Amino acid sequence: MPDRLLTLFTRLYLGVFFLYLLFPLGYMMLLAFNNSRIPTHRNFDPTLRWFGEAWSNNRMWDGVENSLWIAALVLLIAIPLGLAGAVFLTRFKAPGKTAVYAILISPILAPGIVLGISSFIFWSQQLGFRAGWWTAALAQSSFIAAYCMLIFLARLQRFDPALEEAALDLGASPRQVFLRITVPYMRPALLSAAALAFLQSFENYTTTYFSIGAQSTFTIFIANSVRQGVTPAVNAVAFVIVMATVLVAAGYEIARRRGERRRERARRAAIAAEMQEELLGKPAAV
């Protein structure tokens, strides 16, 4: 195939794919601004009233509150567990690591409905806890902890254990080593795991729906509004969510590129310093 034709075809394909990805979201957002009882673009009459109606819906705020509590519990459970798993798999000299890995990772590969139901049956039916925040948080943690562990594993594998050994040789206690060396090194991974865990928890529908009993969350509230026949107030909520996602994703991308540039500058500065040292036989001025 001639190259020009291939390029043209590639562009067309990308265009169609990204149109398919983004257009439905755009259409959903647009309908938030139409003054019509049902969400439609027909007879477009611009208004902001649906944002007001969405804002004054108490059931939505109840859902948001539940979602935040559950997410907080998930962070408390999943981050320590994920860290323990990663430390065990990278640092401990112990048998059966492959089996441990397979068990801990299995919830990621299981359907959310199964996680929700099995947690509900165990905690609520068998042990008699009332289904609610706790059962939902435990069900979510079973797979979110595994995601956290994967993030920690990736970072710990690039860590030089000699740093920890040196500190131990110099008389630091294991506790001091953990708090003064391991945790500071893990800080970026801890932050991204926390962000990921929060988002996963807040957005989750299926696992939560099947483990929370009669309670509701923000996502369940949205699903119920859509099921029970909607007004464009749902679209107003969707508009806010998509805009927030765009801002967060853009902020993340900008931070990533800035970090990349900083590393590139540091690398160049190091090379320059090294060259000066070699050529002039003296350390470069800082």
Add this chain to the structure above:
Amino acid sequence: MTETIQRFGYVGVTLVIGSLVAWALLLILIPHLMLIDYALHASPGAISRGAPTGWTFHSFLPLFDPDDNQLRSTLARTLATTAAITLLCLIVCYPIAYYLAKVATRGWLSLLMLALLVPFWVNEVLRAYAWRSLLSRNGLINEAAAHVGLGPFEFFNWQIPLIDANIALFVGLVYAYVLFMVFPIFNAIESLDRNQIEAARDLGASWWTIHRRIVIPHAKPGIASGCIVTFMLVAGSFIVPVLLGGRSSFWFTQAIESQFSVLNWNGGSAYALLLELICLVFIVVMMRVFGVTLRDITRS
């Protein structure tokens, strides 16, 4: 082990092992054993109608009912649609992932990544809802069709032959989970050294040979991972079929839920266990076919 204790102290080792035991037992293994136990018992209602009280396959019987094939056809529809969607996502996403990993310039890559991340992080409920308004009778697509003298189309009742799911559900499921195929394949292809592709091209390989002999073998773990996750998410999807399924495309997860809504925990557990076993078989088959390990899969 003594070395580990020296390194982490008794407290450290106890904390790590203790957390892992609690995690594995309380969050994963015991809840699953409970699910299996529930699935292998008849419901109290069935017992009062004469079903056995001990371990039994009674809760699975509706699957084999000779007079009523509704559950069987629901399962068949779910699996056929899921397989078709997984394959379609793979075919659609491979070129996208390759383009992003090896062709796109840095500036474009950031922008396109952003365009992928935003729908990825908007949850599946809203992703399904977006298509619900788009495909409805008053939606944009029907209006556009009317302009050129077509339609109106009943997207929610228009069954696709062979897989028997309606077109709205099919489109919505692809939309909701397609990105879970892009990212693993992208990660796998990105780690391929560009020089290998250049070398093959210099030696006169066609683009088709380059992909068949170099890129695809290298991307195997990513392809396996993407297929496994997409299959599991589509088959296990609940809210997308609820919002887009219409009257005729009942999904297997809805059959699970309908057992729970009549408080038949045993029946619901049995169906849920069956769904999980199917996903497990799919994972094992994919790992065998692609010759990859669990670690390869979770890495990408």
